[in-house]
Amino acid sequence: MHHGQRHGGRGPGGRLTVVSLGPGHESLITPQCLDALRRAEVIVGYTPYLDLVPEAAKAGKELISTGMRGEVDRAEAAMEAALSGRDVAVVSSGDAGVYGMAGLILEMVEARDLWEAIEPVVMPGIPALAAAAALLGAPLTHDFAVISLSDLLTPWTLIERRLEASARADFVTVIYNPRSKRRHWQLGKAMDILAAERSPDTPVGLVRQAFRPEQAVSVSRLADFDATAVDMVSIVVVGNASSRMVGGRMAGGRMLTPRGYAGKYDLEG
Amino acid sequence: MHHGQRHGGRGPGGRLTVVSLGPGHESLITPQCLDALRRAEVIVGYTPYLDLVPEAAKAGKELISTGMRGEVDRAEAAMEAALSGRDVAVVSSGDAGVYGMAGLILEMVEARDLWEAIEPVVMPGIPALAAAAALLGAPLTHDFAVISLSDLLTPWTLIERRLEASARADFVTVIYNPRSKRRHWQLGKAMDILAAERSPDTPVGLVRQAFRPEQAVSVSRLADFDATAVDMVSIVVVGNASSRMVGGRMAGGRMLTPRGYAGKYDLEG
Numbered sequence: 001m002h003h004g005q006r007h008g009g010r011g012p013g014g015r016l017t018v019v020s021l022g023p024g025h026e027s028l029i030t031p032q033c034l035d036a037l038r039r040a041e042v043i044v045g046y047t048p049y050l051d052l053v054p055e056a057a058k059a060g061k062e063l064i065s066t067g068m069r070g071e072v073d074r075a076e077a078a079m080e081a082a083l084s085g086r087d088v089a090v091v092s093s094g095d096a097g098v099y100g101m102a103g104l105i106l107e108m109v110e111a112r113d114l115w116e117a118i119e120p121v122v123m124p125g126i127p128a129l130a131a132a133a134a135l136l137g138a139p140l141t142h143d144f145a146v147i148s149l150s151d152l153l154t155p156w157t158l159i160e161r162r163l164e165a166s167a168r169a170d171f172v173t174v175i176y177n178p179r180s181k182r183r184h185w186q187l188g189k190a191m192d193i194l195a196a197e198r199s200p201d202t203p204v205g206l207v208r209q210a211f212r213p214e215q216a217v218s219v220s221r222l223a224d225f226d227a228t229a230v231d232m233v234s235i236v237v238v239g240n241a242s243s244r245m246v247g248g249r250m251a252g253g254r255m256l257t258p259r260g261y262a263g264k265y266d267l268e269g
Numbered sequence: 270m271h272h273g274q275r276h277g278g279r280g281p282g283g284r285l286t287v288v289s290l291g292p293g294h295e296s297l298i299t300p301q302c303l304d305a306l307r308r309a310e311v312i313v314g315y316t317p318y319l320d321l322v323p324e325a326a327k328a329g330k331e332l333i334s335t336g337m338r339g340e341v342d343r344a345e346a347a348m349e350a351a352l353s354g355r356d357v358a359v360v361s362s363g364d365a366g367v368y369g370m371a372g373l374i375l376e377m378v379e380a381r382d383l384w385e386a387i388e389p390v391v392m393p394g395i396p397a398l399a400a401a402a403a404l405l406g407a408p409l410t411h412d413f414a415v416i417s418l419s420d421l422l423t424p425w426t427l428i429e430r431r432l433e434a435s436a437r438a439d440f441v442t443v444i445y446n447p448r449s450k451r452r453h454w455q456l457g458k459a460m461d462i463l464a465a466e467r468s469p470d471t472p473v474g475l476v477r478q479a480f481r482p483e484q485a486v487s488v489s490r491l492a493d494f495d496a497t498a499v500d501m502v503s504i505v506v507v508g509n510a511s512s513r514m515v516g517g518r519m520a521g522g523r524m525l526t527p528r529g530y531a532g533k534y535d536l537e538g
Contacts, residue, residue, distance in 0.1 A: 020399075022299070030395065032296040095395075097402040099528070103410030106515060106525050115517040124395050124403040126299065126364075130289075133366040134393040141372030142423070143431055145414040145440060153528055154411070158439070162412055165438035169431045171414060246375060248384040256375050259368070259422055 014082040016118045018105055019089045020096040020125020023211040024052040028131070033123050040089035044078040045101075046071075049091050075104050082118050095127035099148055099176055129174045132207035132235040135217045137246065137254030139205055139237045144172035149179070149186045156186070163190050167197035172243065172257055175236040179227065187227040187236070194238050195222055203245045203255045205237040206230060219245055219253040283351040285387045287374055288358045289365040289394020292480040293321040297400070302392050309358035313347040314370075315340075318360050344373050351387050364396035368417055368445055398443045401476035401504040404486045406515065406523030408474055408506045413441035418448070418455045425455070432459050436466035441512065441526055444505040448496065456496040456505070463507050464491055472514045472524045474506040475499060488514055488522040 017036045022028040037043065037057035043050065044064040064077045074090070082088045092100035102122045109120055133140045145166040151159060166173045173194060179187045191204075200223030208216040208231065220226070222238065230236060240257060247254035286305045291297040306312065306326035312319065313333040333346045343359070351357045361369035371391045378389055402409045414435040420428060435442045442463060448456045460473075469492030477485040477500065489495070491507065499505060509526060516523035 020403075027301040027304070028299050028393070030291070030297050030299060035296070095399045095402075097399060097407055097409050099410060102403070102407035103525060103528050106407045106523065107527055110515040110517075110525065113517065115515075122403040122407065124297070124399040126393050126395065127399055130364045130366060130393040130396055130399075133364075134289075134371070134391040138366055138371035138375045138391065140366050141368060143414070143416045143428075145412070145435070147412045159412075162438045162440060165434040165440075166414070169434035170427070171431060171434075246379040246384075248379075248382065254375065256372060256379065258376055259372050 014085045014118065015087045016078060016082040016105070016109075016120040017089050018096045018100075018102045018120060018122045019091050020100070020123055021049060021052045021091055021093050022095075022126035023128070023131040024093060025211045026054050028126050028211055029054075030123070030125060033125060036089055036123060037091075039087060041086045042078075042081045042088045043091060044074050044081070044088060045091035046074070049093050052093060053091060071101070071104060072108075075101070075108050078105065079108060079112070079114065079118065083114070092125075093128075094131075095125045096122060097124065098127045098129070098146070128176065128210065128235050131210040132174075132205065132237060135207050135210055135215070136205040136219065136237060137256050139172055139203075139239060139243060139255045139257050140174070141259045142172060142240060142242070142257050144174055146174045146176065147190075148176040149183065149190060150177040151183065151186065159186075160189075160193060163193040167194045170240045172240045173238040175238070177232065178234055178236045179230045180232045187230055191222070191225060191227060191238075198222055198238070198241065202241075203239045203243050205255045206234060207237075208234045210235070219255045283354045283387065284356045285347060285351040285374070285378075285389045286356075286358050287365045287369075287371045287389060287391045288360050289369070289392055290318060290321045290360055290362050291364075291395035292397070292400040293362060294480045295323050297395050297480055298323075299392070299394060302394060305358055305392060306360075308356060310355045311347075311350045311357045312360060313343050313350070313357060314360035315343070318362050321362060322360060340370070340373060341377075344370070344377050347374065348377060348381070348383065348387065352383070361394075362397075363400070364394045365391055366393065367396045367398070367415070397445065397479065397504050400479040401443075401474065401506060404476050404479055404484070405474040405488065405506060406525050408441055408472075408508060408512060408524040408526050409443070410528045411441060411509060411511070411526050413443055415443045415445065416459075417445040418452065418459055419446040420452065420455065428455075429458075429462060432462040436463045439466075439509045441509045442507040444507070446501065447503055447505045448499045449501045456499055460491070460494060460496060460507075467491055467507070467510065471510075472508045472512050472522075474524045475503060476506075477503045479504070488524045
């Protein structure tokens with residue numbers, strides 16, 4: 001076991017590890033997660049995530065993948081494999097705990113009362129919010145809210161309430177699942193809600209495919225933001241009242257949320 | 270340069286990289302950050318963070334550290350070293366973009382108009398919120414707000430407003446900097462604000478020193494939460510209305526926020 005991991009003795013039912021892949025590039029997977037992938041006998045994941053697993057860790061392994069709608073099937077297959085005594089890794093992109101597979105796995109282990117048989121372990125990774133923030137500069141140096149615009153599992157009225165709350169309480173707002181072919185109007189509505197409480201000059205950062213070959217990063221004014229340029233693999237970050245664009249003549253600009261409200265930069269704690 | 274990194278050509282003024290150490294254990298630093306540390310000629314950081322840098326990466330390097338209140342001094346020393354043509358790494362624990370050094374560095378580069386001379390790069394890491402979530406189970410599978418209780422740079426009235434907004438809009442709430450010797454009453458007040466909108470049975474997770482030898486993890490009912498057990502190196506996670514304790518007879522319990530409000534686990538997107 002890795003130092004400091006809380007759980008993860010190999011139970012009588014095998015081993016089930018939820019592994020976070022981070023943005024997808026091998027230089028951004030932790031050694032802890034890479035070791036878990038190397039050790040696993042079975043790797044389970046949505047096909048595009050399995051593609052992110054380093055080839056060396058996949059060689060000779062049983063790979064179980066299903067399409068986007070097969071989440072429950074994947075979780076069940078992972079549990080069955082663990083119960084048969086095998087060492088199973090379930091992979092999630094970003095951090096498995098942030099809108100990832102950790103929740104579904106734990107929920108199913110709970111529903112079937114398999115805690116003692118399986119003892120699942122969750123290993124953290126670089127969340128999409130941290131990857132996007134690093135590429136944008138420093139937008140998350142102050143309090144922020146993280147909101148998914150996917151209304152398949154959440155009523156849109158609740159999503160709107162959270163957007164309003166985030167806008168009014170001056171949180172930097174990180175938007176996951178901003179737009180898909182079927183969910184094309186929600187992002188525009190979300191930006192309208194935020195714009196009601198923010199200056200038109202508020203910076204909005206857009207990061208697509210962070211740290212992948214297709215990576216695209218841009219910062220625009222809230223008033224100029226083009227929601228139609230956004231897709232499912234994007235993260236959108238809307239600044240708080242203090243956020244501003246920085247970066248001088250650098251291509252694309254950067255986004256900064258200053259930490260101090262009074263310029264007291266010699267104080268901390 | 271690492272694949273996909275947006276910036277970071279070595280400018281005429283040298284190189285300045287903000288490096289995220291994650292929770293502190295070497296198995297949770299990304300290869301990207303470890304490479305940046307190995308490559309650096311100068312490593313700058315608050316003393317306890319320098320202690321987290323692997324020895325092999327520190328050997329033979331110039332190390333610049335100052336005490337807790339020397340943040341600005343450290344940032345200035347890092348800029349001066351980069352301007353003299355050296356390769357400089359500024360280290361932050363967790364993710365440097367989440368309440369970390371990235372903001373201050375970018376703010377100072379902006380104030381002195383050094384973008385073209387230095388071209389700072391921020392490298393992401395495992396934020397404390399992700400490390401805590403993994404150890405607690407799966408508390409962050411739905412929308413969440415991240416709030417620091419430190420009122421040295423932020424008026425307490427604004428912090429209260431954010432806590433109220435998070436409670437009313439049913440965000441899972443992640444609390445950074447929950448308590449110190451000088452800031453001893455704020456956490457109790459924060460929990461009172463959250464308790465006004467939550468059931469007494471709401472799970473509250475407490476993680477101290479995640480993935481370090483002193484690690485301590487516990488989950489309690491909101492009504493039973495003992496704020497005096499919390500210190501500066503803790504993260505507190507308060508559930509939303511759907512969060513619950515799980516884990517059966519496992520020591521300490523776990524915390525789960527189910528994703529779906531209608532049990533529609535065969536849908537995603």
